Structure formats: structure tokens, C-alpha cells
Amino acid sequence: xxxxxxxxxxxxxxxxxxxxxxxxxxxxxxxxxxxxxxxxxxxxxxxxxxxxxxxxxxxxxxxxxxxxxxxxxxxxxxxxxxxxxxxxxxxxxxxxxxxxxxxxxxxxxxxxxxxxxxxxxxxxxxxxxxxxxxxxxxxxxxxxxxxxxxxxxxxxxxxxxxxxxxxxxxxxxxxxxxxxxxxxxxxxxxxxxxxxxxxxxxxxxxxxxxxxxxxxxxxxxxxxxxxxxxxxxxxxxxxxxxxxxxxxxxxxxxxxxxxxxxxxxxxxxxxxxxxxxxxxxxxxxxxxxxxxxxxxxxxxxxxxxxxxxxxxxxxxxxxxxxxxxxxxxxxxxxxxxxxxxxxxxxxxxxxxxxxxxxxxxxxxxxxxxxxxxxxxxxxxxxxxxxxxxxxxxxxxxxxxxxxxxxxxxxxxxxxxxxxxxxxx
Amino acid sequence: xxxxxxxxxxxxxxxxxxxxxxxxxxxxxxxxxxxxxxxxxxxxxxxxxxxxxxxxxxxxxxxxxxxxxxxxxxxxxxxxxxxxxxxxxxxxxxxxxxxxxxxxxxxxxxxxxxxxxxxxxxxxxxxxxxxxxxxxxxxxxxxxxxxxxxxxxxxxxxxxxxxxxxxxxxxxxxxxxxxxxxxxxxxxxxxxxxxxxxxxxxxxxxxxxxxxxxxxxxxxxxxxxxxxxxxxxxxxxxxxxxxxxxxxxxxxxxxxxxxxxxxxxxxxxxxxxxxxxxxxxxxxxxxxxxxxxxxxxxxxxxxxxxxxxxxxxxxxxxxxxxxxxxxxxxxxxxxxxxxxxxxxxxxxxxxxxxxxxxxxxxxxxxxxxxxxxxxxxxxxxxxxxxxxxxxxxxxxxxxxxxxxxxxxxxxxxxxxxxxxxxxxxxxxxxxxxxxxxxxxxxxxxxxxxxxxxxxxxxxxxxxxxxxxxxxxxxxxxxxxxxxxxxxxxxxxxxxxxxxxxxxxxxxxxxxxxxxxxxxxxxxxxx
Numbered sequence: 001x002x003x004x005x006x007x008x009x010x011x012x013x014x015x016x017x018x019x020x021x022x023x024x025x026x027x028x029x030x031x032x033x034x035x036x037x038x039x040x041x042x043x044x045x046x047x048x049x050x051x052x053x054x055x056x057x058x059x060x061x062x063x064x065x066x067x068x069x070x071x072x073x074x075x076x077x078x079x080x081x082x083x084x085x086x087x088x089x090x091x092x093x094x095x096x097x098x099x100x101x102x103x104x105x106x107x108x109x110x111x112x113x114x115x116x117x118x119x120x121x122x123x124x125x126x127x128x129x130x131x132x133x134x135x136x137x138x139x140x141x142x143x144x145x146x147x148x149x150x151x152x153x154x155x156x157x158x159x160x161x162x163x164x165x166x167x168x169x170x171x172x173x174x175x176x177x178x179x180x181x182x183x184x185x186x187x188x189x190x191x192x193x194x195x196x197x198x199x200x201x202x203x204x205x206x207x208x209x210x211x212x213x214x215x216x217x218x219x220x221x222x223x224x225x226x227x228x229x230x231x232x233x234x235x236x237x238x239x240x241x242x243x244x245x246x247x248x249x250x251x252x253x254x255x256x257x258x259x260x261x262x263x264x265x266x267x268x269x270x271x272x273x274x275x276x277x278x279x280x281x282x283x284x285x286x287x288x289x290x291x292x293x294x295x296x297x298x299x300x301x302x303x304x305x306x307x308x309x310x311x312x313x314x315x316x317x318x319x320x321x322x323x324x325x326x327x328x329x330x331x332x333x334x335x336x337x338x339x340x341x342x343x344x345x346x347x348x349x350x351x352x353x354x355x356x357x358x359x360x361x362x363x364x365x366x367x368x369x370x371x372x373x374x375x376x377x378x379x380x381x382x383x384x385x386x387x388x389x390x391x392x393x394x395x396x397x398x399x400x401x402x403x404x405x406x407x408x409x410x411x412x413x414x415x416x417x418x419x420x421x422x423x424x
Numbered sequence: 425x426x427x428x429x430x431x432x433x434x435x436x437x438x439x440x441x442x443x444x445x446x447x448x449x450x451x452x453x454x455x456x457x458x459x460x461x462x463x464x465x466x467x468x469x470x471x472x473x474x475x476x477x478x479x480x481x482x483x484x485x486x487x488x489x490x491x492x493x494x495x496x497x498x499x500x501x502x503x504x505x506x507x508x509x510x511x512x513x514x515x516x517x518x519x520x521x522x523x524x525x526x527x528x529x530x531x532x533x534x535x536x537x538x539x540x541x542x543x544x545x546x547x548x549x550x551x552x553x554x555x556x557x558x559x560x561x562x563x564x565x566x567x568x569x570x571x572x573x574x575x576x577x578x579x580x581x582x583x584x585x586x587x588x589x590x591x592x593x594x595x596x597x598x599x600x601x602x603x604x605x606x607x608x609x610x611x612x613x614x615x616x617x618x619x620x621x622x623x624x625x626x627x628x629x630x631x632x633x634x635x636x637x638x639x640x641x642x643x644x645x646x647x648x649x650x651x652x653x654x655x656x657x658x659x660x661x662x663x664x665x666x667x668x669x670x671x672x673x674x675x676x677x678x679x680x681x682x683x684x685x686x687x688x689x690x691x692x693x694x695x696x697x698x699x700x701x702x703x704x705x706x707x708x709x710x711x712x713x714x715x716x717x718x719x720x721x722x723x724x725x726x727x728x729x730x731x732x733x734x735x736x737x738x739x740x741x742x743x744x745x746x747x748x749x750x751x752x753x754x755x756x757x758x759x760x761x762x763x764x765x766x767x768x769x770x771x772x773x774x775x776x777x778x779x780x781x782x783x784x785x786x787x788x789x790x791x792x793x794x795x796x797x798x799x800x801x802x803x804x805x806x807x808x809x810x811x812x813x814x815x816x817x818x819x820x821x822x823x824x825x826x827x828x829x830x831x832x833x834x835x836x837x838x839x840x841x842x843x844x845x846x847x848x849x850x851x852x853x854x855x856x857x858x859x860x861x862x863x864x865x866x867x868x869x870x871x872x873x874x875x876x877x878x879x880x881x882x883x884x885x886x887x888x889x890x891x892x893x894x895x896x897x898x899x900x901x902x903x904x905x906x907x908x909x910x911x912x913x914x915x916x917x918x919x920x921x922x923x924x925x926x927x928x929x930x931x932x933x934x935x936x937x938x939x940x941x942x943x944x945x946x947x948x949x950x
Contacts, residue, residue, distance in 0.1 A: 011500060012483040016459025038519035038548060043434040044462045047470075056779065060429045066549045068425050069523070078425035085427055102457045102520035105486070135459025136486040136520070344507060363464025363476070370474025 003328050003335040005319070010342025013361055014292050014317055015379075016135025017143025018101060019048045023382060024147055024193070025058045027168045030094040031197040033059040033147075034086065035133070036079060036111060037101030048362075048379070058093075060086065064103055075107075079114050080121070087126055095197035097147060100132035127197075129154065139317040141215040141294045141382060144168060148192055151200060152222040155192075158202030162188040163249055164228065166220070167213030170385035171195065177236075177388055180246065183263050185255045192219075203228050208252045210245060212236060212387055214327070215294040217320050234326045237295070238302030239271035239392040244326075246389075267389045274393025275306060281400040283308035285356040288349075291315030291341050292361050292378040297327045299359070299381065304332060307396050311335050312355045315346065357399060374402040430778050430798055432728075432753035432816055436546035436556025437518045438463050443560040444514055445477035446599040446628040450564070451510035453501050455493075455528040456518035458483040470817050471600055480504040482521075482528075489524065497528045498535060505537060511633040512568065513537065514560065516544030540633075542567045554651040554728070554754060557599060561628055562655040568636045569663075579665030581643045582691035591690045592622045594642040596668075597653030598629040603731060603815045605629060607828035608648065612673065615831045619683065619695060628652075640664045644689050648672065648830070649730055651754055673830045674734035675838070676700040676707055677741055704832035706839045710743055721846065724749035724790035726773065726781050726799050727814025729757020731829070735794045735813050736764050738838060749788040751775060753796075778802070789922055792846055797821075807918070809845035899925055901936050908938035923948050 018041055021033045035041045042061035049057075062082045067073045079098075087093060096118070098111045111130035118128040131146035132138065138146060148166065163186050165177065178189045190201035207228035211220060213235070220230045233248035234241040243264050250260045287309045289296040296316045303309040311332070319339040321328070331337070338346070343364075350358055350373065358368055358375045365375040376399055386395040437454060444452035445467050454460065460481060467477045482500045484493055501515065515532040529543025542563050546556045584591040595612060598605035606629070613623050624642040625635045639645075639660065645668035647657040657668035667689050673682035677700075684694040701707045709715060723745040725735045732752045739745040750765040751773025752758070758774045765772035773784050782802035785793060793803040793810040797818040803810035812821060813829075827841075828834040901909070905924075912920050920941070927944035928936050 010503075011481055012458045013461045013464065013481075014458050015462055016457065018459060019462075039428075039431060039433075039435040039552065040437075040460060040519050040548065042428045042431045043438065044459060046430055047462055047466060057429055060427055063426045063428050064549060065425060066547070069549055073425070075425065082425050082427045102459065103523060106489070106520055106523045134486075135457035136484065136489070139458065344503070361461075361465075362469050363461060364468070366468040366472060366474055367476045 002333060003314075003331045003337045005337050005339070007339045008342045008345065009340050011344065012317075012341040013290075013343040013363055014341070015048060015140040015361065016044070016102070017133035017138030017140065017146060018045055018099065018135070019140050019379075020133065020143030020147065020382075021045055021059045021099065022049050023168055024144060027193050027195065028095065028197040029058070029195075030092060031058065031097060032086065032090060032093045032095070033097045033099055034083065035059070035061040035099045035101055036104045036109060037061055037064065037099075038103045039063055041101045041103075056090075058090075064107075069107065075109055076114055076117070079109075080118065083118055083128075087122070093126060096126055096128045097150070098128060098130040099143075099147075100130065100134055102134045102136050105132060105134045105136060127154070139294070140292055141213070142317075144213070145216045145218050148216060148219040149222050151192065152203070152219060152226065155200050155226065156202040157226070158204045159206045160188060160202065160204070161206040161253075162190055162201075162208070163253070164190050164192060164201055164203065164207050164209045164223075166192045166209055166211050166223070167216055168193060169212050169387055173385045173387050173391060176390060177246075180263065180267075180388075181249060184246065184250050184253075184260055186249065186253050208249065210249050211323070213295075214298055214320075214323060217323060220323070232323065232326055234301065234330060235295075235298040236387045237298045237395060238306050239268050239275070239389050240306055241298060241302060242387070242389040242392070243268055264389070271389050271392040275396050278393065278396035278400040279307050281403050282396065284310065285403065286310045286312050286353070287399075288312040288353065288355040288358045289314050290346060290350075290358065290360040290364065290378070291317045291338070292359075293382050294318075295378070295381050296359070297324050297331070297337070300335070301327050301330045302392075302395065303399060304335075305330060306392065307399070309357075309399075312353045313338055313346075313349060315339075315341060317341070357402060374406055376402055428777075432776050432778070432796065432798065433553035434463070434466075434816075435519060435548050436551045436553060436559070437516060437544075437548065438466065439553040439556025439558070440514060440516055440544055440546060440560040441467075441477055441479055442553075442557045442599045442601050443564065443628045444479060445473075446630070448630065448632040449511035450514060450633070451478045451480065451504055451508045451512075452514040452516070453480045453482070453497075453504050453528065453532065454516060454518060455482045455484070455497055455521035455526060457485070457520050460518045460520075466601060466817070470819050471822055472819065473600070478508065478510070480508075484521070493524060494526050494531055497526055497531050501528075501532045501535060501537075505539075510539060512540045512542065512564065514542045514544055514564065516546060517548075519548035522548050540567055555756065557652045558655050561596075561599075561652060562659060565627075565636055565639065565656050566659060568633060569639065572637075572640055573663045577663055577665030579667075581667055581689055584643050585691065590620055590622045591644070591692065592624045592642045593644045593646050593669075593686065593690075594625045594627065594639055595623055595646050595648055596627055596657055597647060597649030597651075598626060599649075599652055600629065601815065601817045602649060602652065603728070603813070603817070603821060604827060604829045604834075605649070606822075607826045608830040608834065610826065611828035611831035611833050612646070612648065614833075615673070615679070615683070616686070619687070619692075621686065621690070640666065642666065644669065644686065646686065651728060651730060651756065672730050672734060674731070674834060675738040675742055676704050676832070676835045678734060678737060679704075679831055679835065700832065700835075704835040706742060706835040709839050709843075715744075715843075718843065718846070719744045721745045721792055722748045722788070722790045723792045723794060724785050724788050724799075724808075725813075726751045726753075726785075726793075726795040728752060729754035729761055731814040733757070733760060733764055734829075736768065738835075739794070740768065742835075743839075743842070745792070748790050749773065749784055751781065751784070782806075789919055791919075792842065794842060811842045811845050899928055899936060900934060902938075905935075905937040905941060908941050920945075 068075045100111050115128040115130040129150045131150040133143040203226045205227040209228045209230040231248045233245045236242040236245040300314040313336040315338045368375050444450050467473045515529040533541045598609050645657045647653045647668045660666045669685045671682040671685045673679040687694040723739050729752045747768045752761045753776040762772040778798040794813045796814050800810045827837045924944040
């Protein structure tokens, strides 16, 4: 194998790490995410969450004002006041994440110190941890890496032999994976993040870690420091990736290959049947993935190998070659993998290559649609239950649907010139 | 430091983006980290635009901070100018860049660019979106027109008569991410054309640099949205002597007042007060017998200044509602909103904490809420029907059909949008008559737009209980009292419960039984 690894820099069009709060807060209903930042941060999360549907969300922003910047008010005192106000209003909160932002990083507001001080004051009633989701340091899903990395030092120590699944999964998907690992013969399986922030899993030399998501570099590093073994495998997207991911887990627990095959063969067969109608739509179609969620490489691998798509370019905000080694190895020879972004030049290439489908952020999707290019939101992929063999069909459906939709409505809406976009 | 969960307004640079994206040939270079690019989706998703906003973000990273961020700014300015060839360039910074003080505007002005470069200084830690929009429009107009400013302002709004042409006005203020601006422009244009008045320039929506340059050619400026355009209109008045109209034509009465003001300023004979009755259906629909049931409906109003003020007037003067709460998140508009509230015997709620608004809403016990998307959700929780009258923008506020708020057609739209969430008159009457029939179980509320069926019943109960908690220690509902309460239609039950409790507290009884309910009824109807 050798993918064609390229790099570019320039203006980027990606979310910052704060965005991951949108799914993290749903995973841990007893946790609150308090961004220490500006009105922009508050507006970002609100806009990325899309609709304002929550009675009172479990995330918020302590908005810095001129007084905080001018030093008139001691920012630390102010932060304590805001935290107390918040915790009084939300007594059910057990873990408070103080999330650093671009402005708090630039003014060097020490949130670690703030967390330490608040922990003393609150005396264990609420645990306060901190991490940075700032856009000058993190991209989109990296925010989850920061949040989980902040939890690692708090995990109790244990030598127990266990499998630890790391990365947020939809509850139903997680239950299914745990069930399947159980059938393979692994009985002790825990998750980080847990469903309740207070039920942190233990970690130690007996722990084998499988990363469910490809953006958890720092968390993985810290878990290794705690004695855990972090497996490298393709990520559990698609039937093939999920199978190899589970096999890596099974191998670490020295489970007999026959039993693994016995459990997984029928699942893989079923997945292939589920994939078939989508493969019919996707086969031979050309896809361009813009960098955003960090899921681009595993998705590209799935779409190429299991759905027969042709990869025009695979963008990724950053490339961790060690963690992605298995994924890179499965990409076809010469695949253009672009690390970083110059959004204007990248869009020039999109227009030049006229792909059938583009995976991109919410800001770019409609403009591309108006130019006649079908799109898929990358943020949908971090919200949807797409992990595991059983979800392979659903995952493919996310990509086939925009193409099917065009087939359905395009002739009716553009009877004269069905190939011509009209909204550009 | 202020704890904020949902915000009514974005940061000021988003206001600047609204101006840039509304216009043609204007590009905005924004010194900002990568996360700030989220703002594009406000335009491409919420407003469903098929075009990216004309914004280049410098997307500096932590590692750039040690180096030469000024050079980074200049590189992006150069690239943006080469690629987009704008007729005017806005250069500014977002909250983070403000802290590192690169002064991108001044840098760009020093680059010897051929097009006008406007340096935007929008203090992100003290100002908000609408202010940012107003300041950007003002700075842009001032910059483009500075060479045309006469030494002595001389302007005759009646000049059109001598010149033998129709009078000409500019419409200032409509912008992207403004509430129904797209359709208001069409409606106001139609309204003015009908009266023989031409529209010169509409800005910022759809205007190019050359349009801004011909702003002074108009006889009069029409300030459609004071939040965005008032400072620009004032500047044009001070420097060119062009007067501007201040009435916002939302509602039948205000549309008439607007026409009178514009006619008067242009030296024309004002139109007949009958026009509204002929051109809009609101007056007749409001007078028709079915609307009798709207009389005295309790309404809670919250929104931006312009729309909240307009709503208060329409509710009181045109629909016969009782306004029980009035407020705005626009601090710039606090004064007129306070005055309007005072005239209604209320204290205005000037606030940008949506939870405080929700609390005020619950206390006011309205039967209809006119608010923003935030109030729509609060109202849903409280089981109160709601219509949205103001930004912050939601994808639902950009309907496919034309639905202005301004002018005669705007009044029609408002009648439909505000009255439909309420029970229709005859239907309300019939439900009252047949409420003991088994078909009319709790939760039957076909015209509550937000939900129907049993779900709505649950909402109502929660709302009732929420109010009980306040006096829980003091008041006890007997089984017989609860049973009597159940017989009352669900849509007024909350009010009856509150009245009974208020009455019980007033007369000093702790127990509420069926008799107390009747006593309270007599007391409040008397």
C-alpha cells in the first residue's frame, strides 16, 4: 500500500473542539459543560446544536466581559461565582467540566487552578475537571479527546482483566457491541465515557483498550501511561472494519479463532445483504471527503472497499499516522489523502473533479448543493449510530440517500435540463 | 462574567457578516480562529442560502501566535482580494483576535489596495450582533460616501416636484438573518409604489457599492429596522440633510402612520385612513363575530425592540388582546419599550436571560405568547400557544411562501400567525358546550399548533403544577376541589387554578374545595 499523503495550509472551514459538547453532554446526563469563553462560543454551540430544543441545556458559557479582561474583576473570583450559581440551580450535576476556549487560552486563564480550587470548596459533592476545546488548538472531535483525557487521571486503578471501549457511542450500539463481545467470550467490558459521570471505569495493567473513534490520541496516550494496552485496528465502521476491530479485541483475550468466526461470520453475511441495495447506488460513484470529523479515513476505507466508491480526495484535519496505520494500509494505492486545509483551493478541486458526493461541514453543504453537487453533512456521522457490523447497512444508507433523493426528484424539478443546477 | 445558556444575539462580528452577506461585491476578511467559521452555517443552513457568505477567516492557530500573525492577516487579505475581487473590503476581528491586537483593519488599509477598505472595530466583549450590524452598515456607508459629503447639508425632500419626477426613497435596514426582511422589502416596495413613490436603493439587502454611492440621490430614507439602520439614517441626515421616517409599518395602524409620515416628509397629501380597511383583511377579520372570542386574551410579548413594540400595538389596538407582559432583549431599544410598557400599565422586561423571560411568562399566565424561538420552547413547556415574531432566526422563520410582517399583507400574515395558535372562536364555543361528551377528553386541542393529543394534556398539567409549587406550603386542594377543577376545560384550567389560589390567599383560607372555586369565580368576574 501507499496512499498519497499530502498537506496543505490556509483558511480552514471546520468546527472547533467545543462542538463535541453537543454529543458529550447527552452521553453523561449528570455532567455539565461550562465553556469559559465569549459570546461567540455560546453562539457556536447553540448554532451547531441546530435547534433549541432543550428545556435547560447541560452546557453553557461563562461569557467573559470587558471587566474580566481589564482585570477589574478577578476572573477567578468571577468564575467561582458563576459555578456556584450554576450548581445551585442544577443540584443534580455531579461532574462539572470547565472547558477552555480561544479567548480563555489567549488570556491564559488557568482553568486547572480553578478546577482545583473548586474541588476543594465543593468537597466531593461535585467533581470539577477541565480541558480545552479551543479552536486555536483543537478541531471538532478533538474536543472529546480533551474531555476524556481529563477524566483519565481520575479513573480508579485496578488490575482486573477487562476490555475498555473508549469513545462516545450511541447507547444502543454500545449495548450491542458489549453483547457481541460477551458472545465471543469477553465478560468484563467497560466504557469511557461512562453513562453516568460518577461511574468511571477502573484502569490498569489488566486493561485492554479498543478505541471506538479515531480522534482519541491524547486519551490513548494517557491510558497507556496508566498501564493499559491500547490495540491498533481498523475502526469499527462498516462490516470489515468492525470485524477486524472485534477480532483485535478477541485476539488480545486469546479467544479461539473458531469461536470468533462462528459469531461473526453470520453477522458479516447479514451485513453484506444489508449493504447490497446501497452498494448498487454507490458503486462506481466518486466521493470527495472534506476534512472535519476525523472520521474521514475510516469512512473512505468503508466506502471504497465495501460500497465500491471511488475516492477522489480524502481530507483529514490532522493525521496521526500510528493510530491510522491500519486504515491507511487498506486504502487503494495512490489515494489522495490531504492533511490540513486551504478551503478555497480544496473547493476549486471539488469543482474541477465534479464528484458525485461530497462529505463536508454544514457551512459548505448548501452552496455545493446549489452548484449541483450532492453532499452529506460530516456532523451527522458523529451523531448517528454507525458503529459495528450491524450498522454497516445504516452507515451506507447515509451516503446512498442523497444520491437516491436526487434520482427521485431531479427529473421532476428540472424537466428541461435535468443535469443543470439552477440555484447557483 | 455572565452565565449564558442560550443567547438571543450572536457576537458583533456576526452582525458584520450579515451586512457583508446581504450585499453584492463586498468581502469581509475576519481575523479569527477556525471555530468561528461555524457562522457560515447561519446563512447556508438557517437562511438556506445557496451561496457561502463572502467571508475569509484567517483561522490562526496556537502555533501562529508565537510568530507573525500580522503577516498571516496580510496574506489572507491578499488572497481574498485576488480571488474575490471585491468592490469594497471589510476587515475586522472576532473576540479572540481582539485580544492579540493585530489591528487587521489598519494593516489592510496600509496595503495599498485599490478598493475602499473599511476598518471594523467591533468590541466583542461588550457589544452584540445587532449593534455589530448597525455599526458595520454605518462605517461602510460613511466610508463610501465620505467624498460626497457637502460642506453644508442642503437637501430638499420636495425637490422631486420641481424636477418633475416621482418622489424617491431608500429602504434602509433589511438584512439577511433579519426577521422576514426578504418579504418585508417586497411588501413595502409595493405599498410605496401604490402611492406613487419610487424605491431608490434597498440596503444592505441586495445592494452593491454603486448603490450605496447613490444613496444621497433619494428624497427620503425609510428606516425599516432601527436596530440595524438608525445610526446610518442619522448620519445621512446630519451630513446630507436627508430626513428619515421613523415609523415601522407593522400592523394596520402603524402602516397608516408610516404612510402619513412618508407623505408628510415628501410634501405629499397623506392617504385616507380608510385605506387599511380596504387593503388589509385584518380589520374585518378582527371585527367579524368569530373573533369576539379573542377579546381580552392575555398575551405575553418578547422579542427584538422593533417587533415587540409593533406586537404590543397590534395586540391592544387591532386584536383586542390584553397585553400582560412586554419585553425585549435589545438594550438599544430599552427606552421606547419601557415607555410602551408603561402605557399598558406594565413594567418592561429588558433582559437577555431566556430563563428569566420564561419565569416572567409563567407568572404572567398568558393565553398566547408572542416571542422568539426561545419563548416558543418555554411556552411549549408551559402548555401555552405561541407565535414567533422576532429573531434569533430559525429555519422555520424563513418560510418558502411570501410572508411579510410589514404593510397590508403583513397585517394579514400576522392575523393568521397569531390567531391560529389560539382556538377558533366558534370551535372554542362548541368545545365549551360539549365538553362533557366523552369525545372531549383532556388533550383534545386541535388548533394548538405546537402539539395535540395526549401530549398537550401532559404539558398543561406540568404547567399547573409548576405554579402550585410556589404556594405549596400554604394551600391544600381538597379532592372535591380537584374534581371540580377537572370539569373546567383544560385550556382555562391553569388560569382558574391560579385565580382560586390567589383568592384563597387573599381571603386567608388554606383549603381549596369546590365552593372556594365558585367563590373565586364570582370574585373575579365581579
